[in-house]
Amino acid sequence: MREVEKIDNVENHYEVLGRVGEGGHGDLFLARDRQSGERVALKLQKTRDLGPKSIFQSAGRHLLEEGDRMMMLTGIQAIPEIIASGIHRGRQCLIMEFVQGSQLQDVLLAARPVRHPGTVASVIGQLCEILREVHDRNLVHCDLKPENIIVQPDGRLRLLDMGLAIAVGEPTDCERGTRGWASPEQSDACDQGLTRQADIFGLGCILLEMTVMRLPYGGLEERVTKPDGPVLPADRLAKLPPEFASLALRMVRWEAADRPADVREVFDELRPYLPRVGSRRPSKRLRPDPTEYYRTHLPRL
Structure with a gap:
């Protein structure tokens, strides 16, 4: 290095x-x-x-x-x-x-809720591809949120801010992450260290925020501190796109061991909904449009 x-x-x-x-x-x-x-x-x-x-x-x-x-x-x-x-x-x-583009949070605010399966799969799929490389180098990002993601004019995502990243399994002595998107194990000291599943929780939060405009377990204002609280209010739960409902809820399970094992597992469940190379752009698209990446490139996972 x-x-x-x-x-x-x-x-x-x-x-x-x-x-x-x-x-x-x-x-x-x-x-x-x-x-x-x-x-x-x-x-x-x-x-x-x-x-x-x-x-x-x-x-x-x-x-x-x-x-x-x-x-x-x-x-x-x-x-x-x-x-x-x-x-x-x-x-x-x-x-x-310097990365030219728009923060994902601004792109989503202009279009939420995002329900088009190809668009949802393109955002989360690109992040899976990025995180696979980060995780393969034995790091956990720890601060996944739309504010730390840039959508370039060509629809390609870039991941910013490694300020809270930590080696897999390295013990932590205090909370680490951003309230609302951080996994439960990030909310306090973690003697066993954080795993890649902490980032999968953050990915799940982004998926929920895009589709039902709500973060899990009470989000920013009412974040519960016990695992018996509801993941989402009943009205928001009913609005989860059926293509991603089961996956999204598994990604934000309270216990890290109950979430998907790695981002490859998440990506494999998204794969059927990814736009094909050469396909048309969605009629109601984000600007910039993350589907453009998969409409012009084959998946790398």
């Missing part, structure tokens, strides 16, 4: 153009290489607040660790390439490939 190039003064190499996003561990900026003119993404450590300097320094180390994890995924086309790390006005930052 090659080392990340380190830049002492990012401003000497890149012109920061403006903020394009924010997250819990860093803000995302669009920048331009001063020499080549190429656009890049710059993930910058948040500014220091009134807390101890040690917390600020720890956050900087965390961001650099994210860069190391991204280096472990070098060669996976759907994961943005890490170019360098450095210091920008006293804050740690990562310089990464």
Whole structure:
């Protein structure tokens, strides 16, 4: 694995153009290489607040660790390439490939509920293909949600933000993920470590959010903490597309062992609904349209 190039003064190499996003561990900026003119993404450590300097320094180390994890995924086309790390006005930052497109959350908000089987299968299927490569390198993403997924103009999905990724089976000492999409085992310390099934839960949440506009177990507001709560209210359960109802509910089962064993199993159940190469685009399509990927490429799983 090659080392990340380190830049002492990012401003000497890149012109920061403006903020394009924010997250819990860093803000995302669009920048331009001063020499080549190429656009890049710059993930910058948040500014220091009134807390101890040690917390600020720890956050900087965390961001650099994210860069190391991204280096472990070098060669996976759907994961943005890490170019360098450095210091920008006293804050740690990562310089990464800039991915043009729209956040999946914005694409879905303009069209939900999404019920077309080919569209649903294309979104979840592409994510299965991406996660298979991540999981094959022994990592769990831990933060699957529409906000961390970009739909490129050609319909291809890209997966962002490796800030919470962790090695399979590595024990955790606190909650890890985003409330609403995180699996139950991510909500507290996990001595046994997280498995690939944590990401399958997140995938199931995206499937439910697309089709019935509701996250499981009460979602963001009323998230239950015991396994005996209903997965969905009865009215939303009745609206689950029959093609995906059984799969979606298995993906978000409370116990990790009760979910599909891996993303290949999920993909195999989606396969009959994937658009065929050369087929027509859906009459009511997302923009950008994720079905375009399978209408022009054979599945890789």
